[in-house]
Amino acid sequence: MNRDLIAGAVLLAIAGAYYVSIGTIADSTLSDEVGAAGLPLALAGLLALIALVMMARAVLATRAARRAGGPVAAVEDDEEGDASVPRALGLLLIGAAYVVLLPYAGYVLSVALLIAAVAFYEGAARSWVIPAAAIGGAALYWAIFVKLLGVHQPAGILVQGWLS
Amino acid sequence: MALVTTFWDIVHLLTGTPLFLVAILGLTWGILGGALPGISASITMALVLPFTYTMDPAMAIALLACVYIGAEYGGSIPAILIRTPGTNSSAATVIDGYEMNRQGRAGEALGISLMSGVIGSLFGLLMLAMLTEPLSWLALAFKPTSYFALGILGLSVIASMGGDSLLKGLAAAVIGLMIATVGTDPISGVTRFTFGVPDLLSGIEPVVVMVGLFALTELMSQSGSTSVTQLGNSIRIRLPGWEMMRTLRRSQIIGCILGLFEGLTPGGGGSVAAFMSYNEARRWSKTPEKFGKGSEEGIAAPETANNTVASTALIPLLSFGIPSSNSTAVLLGGLLMHGLLPGPRLFEQNPQVIDSLYVGSLIAIIAQIGVGVIILPACVWMVNRPRPYRSGFIFALILSGLYTLNNSTFDLGLALALGLVGYFMRLARFPVLPMILGVVLGHMVESSYRRSLVLSGGDFHIFVEDPIAVGLLGAALLFVTFSLAREYREARRTKLQEAHQ
Structure with a gap:
């Protein structure tokens, strides 16, 4: 068809x-x-x-x-276009996982996991760079959104429970 | 001592005003975003749109305009250095820009692109300031019927010029209008298509649709791509001297004129203006044989044109509320998000927004010369980052920014769903701009239509009794007819070629 x-x-x-x-x-x-x-x-x-x-x-x-x-x-x-569909859907699933995780794990942890997961999924070499980029990226975005812009991002039910 | 005091006064005036910072930040972000292959000017603007939600409206609109200006220049950086246009409108720059790079003249090409962009932007801003307000007064003669017809014209033009099929463009526009019907009915107040979800009561925000359809779709399309881009770290911009600027004068004038007309034409856009200017510059050049082989004029004409469009495309947007391109649709989303309606009332009731837009743009255009030179190493650094990490950071930025709209994960889920829709639309070669325009203009189209019928007591003749509405609807019909005729001609030509083979 x-x-x-x-x-x-x-x-x-x-x-x-x-x-x-x-x-x-x-x-x-x-x-x-x-x-x-x-x-x-x-x-x-x-x-x-x-x-x-x-x-x-x-x-x-x-x-x-x-x-x-x-x-x-x-x-x-277009066979080439069709072949890339599962890959694109996989990326979207990572995004969906972030949305589900955000209220429980909180912003910092969720963003770190998102960056690491996307980098790994998109073919970054397995090395210390992935966790380093994830932690650095999460810290950077936390500083921009939460500290600089004053945006309320979820602290995370699980993280709060663990801290208390 | 007095001199020192005056100097510090000037410094305080420039650095103390948020507009200066907003303009520089917008410009910087625009150049960086535009320099990333695959991240168009509209995506760069859509990424920053959620941040503007809590900003002062005047600053928010100025920021978006400055991002647009920056992205138009930023797009030429990868076009010249790696033969990959950062934005659609810099595609024509590839032809001679990359050729100059191969000849070891990358710095010179970037300098010509930067200065031509500044000239085009300044001319465009002048036209914007001169033409927008007088044109907007025409809108005072508009009745609800005229606004309905204007919305239909905008949708028809974009649907008929947005892709290779009018039907697909129209289908996308209708789906956009369907999305706009979600939420509370503007007349009776009853809820529509909310399915008991409280987050849908106030409707689907155009920002969420734009971010989903532009940014997330692009990210999904790039997924799995193995293309590697590496730029040399030693590139430095060489600004053209007076002698060179005199040589480029003719092509820059051509770029300005065509950029003005394309900016005023709905559906025209920077890429059409750039290619037309390139062709005209070659036709009028004293050295047409140099075009395609590293001609300086071959960079100056398209870069002047697409930067002119970045300002002149705001004329129909601010006068009538009709965006002519993806980027101006994002800007309209920004205006509506802050409760600002384009037209003469915008000039009367919110002059500070217009002032900030003009002054912010002027600051950005002038600062572009310095920022463009300073920021080039950062652009090279960003383009050289491995794509997997770049995707991760952009994805995190999109989702973090969207959350700031309503502090709701529902918006994130909605944007992801729309990203999926946009991805399949792209696969099926449906244009997304008519859909976005449908969402943005949906409220105006419906409420004008229904207010007209309330005024006439349900009599449809009201639409043919208003000469403006008749003219606009007639123009919409003409666009659709011409588009159908063009499609028919192209199909026939393809058939004849196949038969010939």
Whole structure:
């Protein structure tokens, strides 16, 4: 299946899910002629229309290319791009782990672990440099955000419990 | 003694005002960010956006503008030194910049880039100061119908010029508008698509969307990349002398003129201006044969143009609230984050914001000559850091900065989810700018549309009774039609070429 056909199907699914969710919008006596659900309804319809046109165009383009017996590379998958998907998702998972860890481990420890994990994941050589960069980076960001900018960052439930 | 007192007064005035520091910090961050390959001007601005949340609005906007100015110059550093443009708009600089580097004239190329950038920025700032306020008064004639039409025009232009497919651009814009509907309805006050999550009651902040779609997507796309960039540590900038500046005069004028027009055109942007200026400079040059072989004019024209755009792109933004590029969309996000609405009221009610923007930009442009020279070793050092560590530090900076918005991990999770969306959009070749613009303009489009219908008692004729709205909607239709025609022509040309082969 070519990429535009998949993209069209995904857009159609988004339009469908959005349309279903419109049902959760409550009616209001303060509502105007259009209502709170007015624009969302129009957007759901518009996205569904775009998705259907995109899918139709993708099918027609593939058929035309096959009928002509010419190259269909333009409408087929980008293997190089697909191969990098698991790597990119892995990086995102590290970010998600940071979000989960932050309230428990606190800012300093979480940032240090984040820097170390990303550096290791991205292929940094196993050496003392990884922990050194992680500790240095965490100290630098703590100084900038907490001390300099006065931003309240989580101290960490586990860290606080351990300290007390 | 009096002289000493005056001197210290000047020093106090310059160092005592936060604007000076803000301008220098913004400029420095912009140059450093722009110099990192893959980190565009908009990403550099998006990274600093969360920090501005707690700042004074005037300082916040000045900081973002100075980051933009710095990033436009910073992008030329790797373009000249390693044939990799730091930002899209410095892609044209690669052609002759890298060639000069190969000839052992890297310092000279960087100096020409720096000075041309300063000239372009100064011209752009002058145009910004002269044109923005008069244009913004046009907005006084705008009714809710006109604002609705303006929003639709902005979305149509960006959707039709943002990528290789109009449909994809439109789909992205619609998804952006869908995201903007999350939260509390602006008219009736009922909640929409919040699913019982309190963090969604006030909607999804454009900053979170921008950081997710620009910065996190880029980080994910670079993941696993094995490209190694190493710069020589001994590079020093050589500023051009008067004689050289006279030689470059023609190409710099071309860069200024095209930069002005491209900045005013929605969807134009620095990269289009840079390439057009390069071509025109070659056409008007006394030595066109030198272009592509290390021509000084080949650096001066695109660098003047993209730096001019960095200022002139703010004209449609500040006058009408229509961003013409990724970077100006981030700046609009900054304005909205501080409750500032572009247009004549911004000039009337918040003149200090405009003053800070102009004066901060002026300080940054002038300081660019000194900072550009001083900071080059730091740029070289940063570009030479191993990518795994660079990614770790940037990821930590993004997540730390986002947390400062609402002290909420929910924003972090949302940004990560949007990063994933942006990554798949990139794989499927969907442009992200229409989506961001949808989020940013969504509130204006919906509330203007509904206010118009409230005024007309539900009669849709109100949209054709307002000549401004008719003109703007007509222009939107024209953009979409031209874009469709262009796509059709390109598809036909490709088909003919394939048949010929």
